[in-house]
Amino acid sequence: MYGRALHQKAIVMPQTATARAHANLAFVKYWGKADASINLPLNNSISMNLNQATTITTVTFDDRLTADQVVVGDAPASAAFATRVSKHLDRVRDLAGNRSHAHVHTVNTFPAGAGIASSASGLAALSLAASAALGLKLDERELSILARRGSGSACRSIPAGFVEWYAGQANDDSYASSIAAPEHWAICDLAVIISRAAKKIPSSEGHELARGSIFSQVRLDQLPARTEVIRRAILERDFATFGRETEAEALAMHAIAMTSAYTAGNAWHSGVYYWLPETLELLIAVQEWREQGLPVYFTLDAGPTVHLLCPAEAADQVLAAVHATAAERPGRAWEVLRNDPGGPAVLIEP
Numbered sequence: 001m002y003g004r005a006l007h008q009k010a011i012v013m014p015q016t017a018t019a020r021a022h023a024n025l026a027f028v029k030y031w032g033k034a035d036a037s038i039n040l041p042l043n044n045s046i047s048m049n050l051n052q053a054t055t056i057t058t059v060t061f062d063d064r065l066t067a068d069q070v071v072v073g074d075a076p077a078s079a080a081f082a083t084r085v086s087k088h089l090d091r092v093r094d095l096a097g098n099r100s101h102a103h104v105h106t107v108n109t110f111p112a113g114a115g116i117a118s119s120a121s122g123l124a125a126l127s128l129a130a131s132a133a134l135g136l137k138l139d140e141r142e143l144s145i146l147a148r149r150g151s152g153s154a155c156r157s158i159p160a161g162f163v164e165w166y167a168g169q170a171n172d173d174s175y176a177s178s179i180a181a182p183e184h185w186a187i188c189d190l191a192v193i194i195s196r197a198a199k200k201i202p203s204s205e206g207h208e209l210a211r212g213s214i215f216s217q218v219r220l221d222q223l224p225a226r227t228e229v230i231r232r233a234i235l236e237r238d239f240a241t242f243g244r245e246t247e248a249e250a251l252a253m254h255a256i257a258m259t260s261a262y263t264a265g266n267a268w269h270s271g272v273y274y275w276l277p278e279t280l281e282l283l284i285a286v287q288e289w290r291e292q293g294l295p296v297y298f299t300l301d302a303g304p305t306v307h308l309l310c311p312a313e314a315a316d317q318v319l320a321a322v323h324a325t326a327a328e329r330p331g332r333a334w335e336v337l338r339n340d341p342g343g344p345a346v347l348i349e350p
């Protein structure tokens with residue numbers, strides 16, 4: 001009798017899981033898509049997870065909800081982000097054959113607009129938390145594929161440390177896996193934040209425009225060889241080769257952006273400039289620091305932040321060089337975020 005009453009009143013318990021994932025920084029960039037509908041890239045890319053740049057996401061599926069709810073930090077998400085999250089949850093619901101709505105709470109440990117994309121860590125953490133909450137047992141490759149559908153570079157935030165994303169030909173063979181553990185090599189990224197203003201051309205548009213550049217095919221033709229050199233330099237801990245090829249690759253990507261014409265507000269633009277004048281000042285300073293013997297190279301994503309790459313033991317010297325350069329220019333207040341190689345996406349206790 002007592003048992004039956006319990007049974008009659010039973011409600012399905014909310015299904016919940018919390019995941020943590022790191023953002024990543026690409027050494028060989030993902031720039032241009034072969035199929036935008038599934039984020040299939042034109043080329044393999046290589047990256048490093050950033051240990052201090054983390055997203056923590058809790059997903060709770062609950063039959064009582066009539067719509068998904070998305071909270072970022074302690075405020076409701078923007079409509080655009082909430083829609084993106086719901087679309088991604090649909091992919092997970094389809095895999096699990098479950099139509100429940102979910103409450104999603106997500107928080108980043110790093111500032112927005114700093115030149116470290118939260119979409120990679122965010123969509124990786126969401127993929128892991130949502131699939132675990134619904135009881136799906138996805139392996140690393142399946143999770144990477146799922147994360148890629150949400151944001152291309154998110155597939156590289158699933159495995160640990162130094163990671164390669166194999167471009168593949170179709171949905172099921174475009175995924176990332178680890179080429180070396182975080183402990184393999186003590187290098188670090190000092191991200192020098194030049195501006196926090198939102199960029200005019202989001203990377204999704206930059207990817208689309210890339211094919212229009214006269215340099216796009218030139219880069220794609222030489223990328224397999226360069227990717228091989230960068231992969232080997234990471235495995236052999238050859239910092240000079242790694243730095244040279246990574247820096248050259250960043251400039252190749254930006255040469256494409258700067259020659260990707262587009263029209264905005266009825267006005268023709270010859271290309272996309274993600275740099276600001278201070279970006280260029282820093283790139284020139286890096287060359288001078290190298291002439292003075294500092295082991296430092298740069299890379300840049302689709303924004304003005306300059307990512308300085310150096311062996312961990314040289315980080316203090318490089319930081320001092322940044323501050324000295326800023327001090328020569330009154331009014332410059334460059335904030336620097338340090339990141340070392342980071343681990344994989346993992347489930348954690350909330």
Ligand code: PMV
Nearest residue numbers: 026029030152153203301302
């Ligand atoms: O994943 P998306 O669409 O945000 O593209 C990332 C593009 C770059 O950050 C510029 C390069 C990369 O490989 O991360």
